[in-house]
Amino acid sequence: MRAIRCNQYGPPESLALETLPDLQPGAGQVAIDVRAASVNFPDVLVIQNKYQMKPELPFTPGSEFAGVVRAVGPDVKRLKIGMRVAAYTAQGAFAEQALASEAACMPLPEDIDFASAAAITLAYGTSHHAVVDRGALKAGETMLVLGAAGGVGLAAVEIGKALGARVIAAASSPEKLALCLEHGADAVIDYTSENLRERIKVLTDGNGPDVIYDPVGGEYAEPAFRSIGWRGRYLVVGFANGEIPKLPLNLALLKGASIVGVFWGQHIQREPDLASAALQQIFGWIKDGRVRPHVTKRYTLEQTAEALNDMASRRVSGKIVIEP
Structure with a gap:
């Protein structure tokens, strides 16, 4: 089988x-058998030795994928050969085959395609954990999402809207x-051409958002946090x-306010x-049409470096996948 290998830390071209x-x-x-592997920002950092998780060299990058079970090991009880699954692993996704523990696999409904399934676990899992669990967003509250067009x-x-919040x-x-806006946002801010604090003030009638979801960091974090509402929750993603x-x-x-x-x-x-x-719950929302994984581009295994460079340079909206 073919696989992308990181033999030494470096840029995507070194793979x-x-x-x-x-x-x-x-x-x-x-x-x-991997049918689609999602590309995430941590994948860019891992191959450059800039991430908190540091796999031993050499390794196959990629942590999120969907495909069909081709073989099962001893003590596997729930999964069988031929089953469609999505999985999240530490590494190994950018390849024609990948290994996963049974516990890391989620059987897929038949009506979810592999590319969409590969885009679910990390992005939607992260955002659900952030918004529902850590942020405790409730119906009627307001959430500000920074970097809102990226995967997470x-x-x-979408999760904010599924909960009945204003986003x-x-x-x-x-x-x-x-x-x-296509995915449900109630209002938008272009923080390259608008004053972030002023727009937040206008859009929240001076009250500030109840929850701020921040996967970006950098220069917009402080003005956003200065705008947060009373008892607000600032999610460090x-x-x-x-x-x-x-x-x-x-x-x-x-x-x-809380920094979470x-x-x-x-x-x-x-x-x-x-x-x-x-x-x-996410699969249920997908079935109900309240959540729609948005895959914007597909790459071959040979184009993995291009996919990672697109991610690194923030030329990506929604999710991108590699299809071996």
């Missing part, structure tokens, strides 16, 4: 496409904001901007039952 032996599952594992941002917009989407171009902001803690005091960390990777390991229940 190699290699032919490896077919994968054999161990105890509690399944081998899966767009998922947050304000902030992004960096009219095209991205149009996409946010990631730092796609590359800069970790230093928020003045007196702002939290003055607003009675969101780490979905640890959540699914420490609280697997909660994570599984969240994905079941």
Whole structure:
């Protein structure tokens, strides 16, 4: 089978496409024919040794995929050969075959295609954990989503609307904001051409948002946090901007606000039952049409470096996938 390999840390161009032996599952594992693998921002960081998780070299990058079970190892009880599944693993997705523990696999409804399924687990899992679990967003509240046209941002917009909240989407171009409106945003802010604090003030009648979802970090974090409402919850999801902001803690005091960390990777390991229940709710929302995974571009395995460069340079709206 063919796989993308990271033999040394570096930019996407340093990755190699290699032919490896077919994968054999161990105890509690399944081998899966990968039909689609989602590309996420952490994938860019992992191959450059800039992420908190540091796999041993050499490794196959990619952590989120969907496909068909091709073989099962000892002690596998729930999954069978031929079943359609989505999985989230530490690595191994950018290949024709991948290994996953049975616990990391979620059987797929027949009416969800592989590309959409590959786009669900990390983006929607992260956003559900952030918005529902950590942010406790309620119907009638207002949520501001920064980086709203990206994979996790767009998922947050849809989840906010599924919960009955008012959602304000902030992004960096009219095209991205149009996409946010298509996916349910009630109002939008172009933070490259508008004053973020002033627009938040106008759109919330001076009250500020109840929840701020921030997967970006960087220069917009502090003005957003200064605008948060009383008892607001500021969700720290990631730092796609590359800069970790230093928020003045007196702002939290003055607003009675909470700065809430969101780490979905640890959540699914420490609280697997909660994570599984969240994905079941997401599948239900997809079936009801309240959530629509948005795959904007598909790449071949040979185009993996291009996909990662597009992600790194923020030329991506919604989700992109590699189809081996």
